[in-house]
Amino acid sequence: MSAAGALLEVDRLTVHHGQLRALTEVSLAVRPGEVHGIIGANGAGKSTLLRTIAGLHKATSGRVVLDGADVTHAPPERRLEAGIALVPEGRRLFPSLTVEENLLVGRHRARSGPFDLAAVYSLFGWMAGRRRQRAAQLSGGEQQAVAIGRALVANPRVLLLDELSLGLAPIVVQRIYELLPKLLASGVTILLVEQDVSQAMRAASRIQCLLEGRTTLEGRPGELSREQVERAYFGSEVSGSGADAPAGGLTGPAAAVGAARAARGEPGEGGPPR
Amino acid sequence: MTWLNAIVQGILTGGFYALFAVGLSILFGVMGVINLAHGDLAVIAAYVALAMIPVTHLPAVLAFVVVVPMFAVGGYILQRTLLQASLDRDPFTTLLVTFGLSVVIENVLLEVFTSNTQSLNIGSLLFDTLNLTPQIPVSYFSLVMLAVAVGVLGALQLFLSRTGTGRMIRAVADDREAAQLVGANYRHIFGIAAAIALATVSIAGIAYGILSGFTPTAGTANLLFAFEAVVIGGIGSLWGTLVGGIVLGIAQEIGAQINPAYQVLAGHLVFLAVLALRPRGLFGLRAAT
């Protein structure tokens, strides 16, 4: 892969959780102003990839490079200062802090840039009025918005988004994804992880598919066929075998997960365990 | 009237227990570990003050000015070295390490200062009393200590809610990993929490040294009282700790009224009763896990 002009570059990254190898030589390059989408089934290693880029896991081997600077061994706070911010899977707000306090801690090591609390409040109209409420009292969609705001106020150059859609109603997901163009316009580059394949295909300018910790496919959404994506997502045997491929194609998270289940032979399909 | 006196004295003692307890509570809240050497650190503070007075010729009251900052720095260092090393293994190890520390401290103090009872002399300040009624004498020093306890709790509350560092301490307590994502160096934050814990416990330790005689092994009792105050008040609640301390103090004074030998026992029994009937304590936010 040519890394010329890449803002964020990941080079043959291998990561272990204890004995388990979660990522095997995964590489990627995100150019400025791009939305790079990672898709993959449960346990494919998507979160591990983002968390390693953000500095929460140590890489076994490989490199993480931001704008030419190697940050592979930097602690998370240094990476934040360098311009990498992660919106973690499951939001992870500080439940006992208020909305405003959550945003304020996000300013702790903020770079200078367009986003401050006021900018976030204007991005999400409802937020200012409820800034004294505890984060624990918000709905899932509201929490997701605060989590994005908390990462934005640090003014990252690359924003890592891990499964924004998790547990949210489609209409809420849609509204959150409508933000992305605004973020891009303000100069933020985005690397996102999404299980909802069709959502990722719509939002991303490049798609990369992980399967069991390896890259199985990469390309522009428009140039990839449905069969190609399915094969990369579920493993090469699916479309050839008799396993029910998702009838309606890749239309939503439910379909994708359901298909993943079917492809893996769970629950209780009489396939051999190995 | 003696009962009323018991209650008044209990309230005064309670503030003092809260001062012991608040550091224990903070360390648990932020790091999820219990420092079993907490009481012994207080006793060290008393001995440091004792050893300092003949050298510096300062009045004992001024020991606070010297010892408290010393303990804050010491707390930060202790956290960043020994305690963090044990935390990097697991909280289980920290528990054992602090127990080891506790036994080591007590026995070193025994060897250095012998088991003789010592006390910090502040002269007449300790004995001057405000007589609410002739039967209820209130020592000015106890009153001041109660005010100090309330002041420390209030200052802590302000610090935690109004300052950036305070907010970050709460954020780390809520979710250490998410705090790293917003740029917290959690080890540094742990160090600050330990500095606060040791500063407060050194205030309590010196006050204890002034109010009553102390021996090298007094730390255990102090730890148990602090712990009881925290659990009675409710784990995780700053002001609950004060109420817990007061409940404990009153229980002990009433026990002592019945029979001086029952003072500590009465406190233990109230603690066990709270554990049986209201395991979250009076103002508990969460169970002790």
Next chain:
Amino acid sequence: MTALAPPKVPDLAPAPAPEVRRSSYPSAWLAGGSLGAVVLLALMPEIISQGGLVVLLNFFILLTMATMWNLLAGYAGMVSIGQQAFVGLGGYSVVVLAVNGLNPLASIPLAAVIPALVALPISYLVFRLRGGYFAIATWVVADTAELVISSVTALGGGTGHPVPGLGSLSPRTFGDVTYWLSLGVAVLALAVTYGLLRSRLGLVLAAVRDDEVGARSAGARVMQARRIVFVVAALGCGAAGALLAVSQLQVQPGSIFSVQWAAEMIFVTMIGGMGTIEGPILGTVLFFVLQQNLASQGAWYLVILGSVAVVVAIWAPKGIWGFVSSRLKFQLFPVGYLLGGRGSTGRRR
């Protein structure tokens, strides 16, 4: 479908049957070796002096306590700092039974059961707290027990009480019999621990130790396993306390309820190696070597012991035995379940 891996389950889930094994070597080896050692120890009164027997007796008392604490903390993950409650109650039970006419030596089993009976209701209280809070709560319980016993004037209050009914034996016989009793108690403690850990209960405990979250969902069974361990540990510590009372001919609340017992059993186990049967044995041996050499130095032996325990906890958490056995790839008493080849003695949290 052949290329598809099965869904990844956390490798800590109860392992599938074929992969569970214990380290294998001839168990006759173990049985023979242990039997030989016990027979040799039983013959000691013929070999060494009465003074030497007393040292060995105290060795077995501490070994019993350490083995019990190891069961609690090393296997069931419960750090108790209040086992001296049961030591003291065991000692005082001997006194109470002897005052009522029972032979103190014969009453030791009953005297051990009484603390175990007390431990059962106490477990319902202290099990409401976890981790560090559990630890201090057990300490409060021990302090409470001491205060209650010292306030009973019939038992001598704070000054204690002699153990009556021991005058009829010759010193020689008394020394031999108490020695054999202490040997028997220690052997029983080790055997019961070994048996418990090889039973279903051991499997439950192994699951808790390796995966707290997973085990919590198994709720009631885990709670029950912990309760059994807590009661058994009280039984063992009660027996140790009863032996202490008999061998010292008296009890005194300040010493038999002393937190020093907790300190010794904890340090010895940590240094020897928590979560192995061999660890406490090795640790107790080291303790007695150290104590014999530092006897004149007052409390310094506890300072040294505590410092070593701290260092071991942080930098060598498997203790000396863990170090030795990882070098030799050898275990005397294999109670751990080896899951998919992972080491069985590791404590994970």
